[in-house]
Amino acid sequence: MAKTSQAAGLHRASLTKLHDLDAALELMYYGWRGMTLEADEYLAKQGLSRPHHRILYVVARRPDIAIGSLIEILGISKQALNRPLNLLLERKLLTSKRSPEQHRSKLLRLTAAGQRVEQRASDHERKVLREAFDRVGAPGAAAWMGVMEAIADAN
Amino acid sequence: MAKTSQAAGLHRASLTKLHDLDAALELMYYGWRGMTLEADEYLAKQGLSRPHHRILYVVARRPDIAIGSLIEILGISKQALNRPLNLLLERKLLTSKRSPEQHRSKLLRLTAAGQRVEQRASDHERKVLREAFDRVGAPGAAAWMGVMEAIADAN
DNA sequence: CGCCTCATGTCAACCATGTTGACTTCAGAG
C-alpha cells in the first residue's frame, strides 16, 4: 500500500494559514471538489465525464440550441466540442435536426435517456448543495449566494 | 470576428432554471472561474499554470516538506508531480536538499523568487474573495464559510 | 444558374495534465 489513495476523499489538508483568507481560498477548492465528486463518479460509470455533463446540462436548459450557441456558452472551440458531442449523439442521449425554417443550423435536444443522465448527474451536485443549505438554513444559503455572485462577477 | 471570444469573461450564461438549486450549482462553477481567472492569467505570463501554483502554495505553507508528503497532499502521482516540480526547481522558485538527519527524503522550500510568485498568484485569488466579503460584511462571509465547509466535507 | 456566405463537420498537429507500469539510484539499516 505505497499509495495512500483515499483517492476521492483527499482530506482537506491542514496547511499553515499564511493569510486570513487562505482558509476561504482552500474552501473554494475543496468545495468545488466536494460538489462534483459524486457526480463525476456517476458519470464515469456511464463512460462520460465533466465535458459531457456540461453539454447535457446546457442543452437541457436550452432545448433546440444551435451548435454555435453551445460553443459560445461552453467557451470551447468547435473542435473541442466535436468529440464529446458526437459521443452523446451516438449514444442517443442527444438528437440533432435541422430547424424547419432556419436550415443552416442544427438544433440539439435531449432524448429521454439524455434527460435521465443529465438529471442524475446534476442531482448528485444539487444533493450536496441542498444538504449544505439545510445545515445553515435559508439566511445562510442566501448569504452564500450573495458572496458567490460577487466572486463570479469579479471579472 | 467569428469567435465571440470575450474569452476570459465567459459571461454567466442565463440558462433556464429547471431546479431551484440550479442557480447555486452554476454559481459554484462561475465562482471557481471568477476566483482563479486573474491568477491563471498572471501565472501564464510567468510560463506557469495551476499545478505549479498548487505546488508553490503547499510548499509555502509547509516549508521543508518531503516530496512524498507533497504527493499525498496534492493527490497526484509522483510522475505527474515530476515535471512541474522540476520546472520550479530549474527556475529556482524552489530548492530541495537532503535533511540533516533524515537523509532519505528531500526537503522542499521556496526561494525568495518562489515566495514572490506564490504570493502574487494567491493574492489575485484572495483579492477576489476579499472584495466579495467586503460587499456582504462579516456575517455574510461567515455564513459563506459555513456553507462551503459543509459542501467540502460532503464526502 | 453560378457564386457568396454562414454554420457545421472533419483532419492533422500539437500541448498540458494526468494515469500505470517498470526500472534505477541513492542512502541509511542490518
Next chain:
DNA sequence: CTCTGAAGTCAACATGGTTGACATGAGGCG
C-alpha cells in the same frame, strides 16, 4: 553486502484542450 524506502526516470497511454486548414450543405442573391 544486502535489504529497504524515498526519490527519479522512462515509456506508453488517455483526455481535453488548442490552431490551422479545408470540406460540405443550405440559403441569399445577381
